[in-house]
Amino acid sequence: MGIDFSEYYLTGNIKTNKRGKYKKSEKIEEKLAFSIAKILKFKYNHLIWRFDVGADLNLTVGSAVKNKRLQMNDRGYPDLFIAQKTNTYGGLYVELKKSREEIYRKNGDFRENKHLQEQLKMHKRLRLKGYKVVFCWSVDDFIKILDNYLKGE
Secondary structure: OOOOOHHHOOOOOOOEOOOOOEOOOOOHHHHHHHHHHHHHHHOOOOOOEEEOOHHHOOOOHHHHHHHHHHOOOOOOOOOEEEOOOOOOOOOEEEEEOOOHHHOEOOOOOEOOOHHHHHHHHHHHHHHHOOOEEEEEOOHHHHHHHHHHHHOOO
16 A cells, blocks of 8 residues: 555645736646645655755845855756666656746747756756756646656666
């Protein structure tokens, strides 16, 4: 009998404003990160992993200055790193998004906003170093990505 992970999945209504945009109070990526962290702790507890949360912290001015000096200058670093080597890759980086539409246009092309372009540039650099880098927008998607990665697919 396995662990029931249904309580860790994103559920319920996601509130939007009149134009269909997500309300700021609904931090969908944050909820997705918490859900994934719980699943990693229980189902994949043999893995070493870390979320990059520095950009989301409310730091004092002094702490923010210190933190900035410890970071590289390039933007677009992925949200999650899983330090598990396979025959093909040195590890897995995962960039969390609230929806597929945040990344892709209806025709399948990448959207052209500055933040996404910075992320794509960083993803390319990480791939050149031998890492697998993916976008993820749901818990089910994450589990498929991770299971396939661990199988060497």
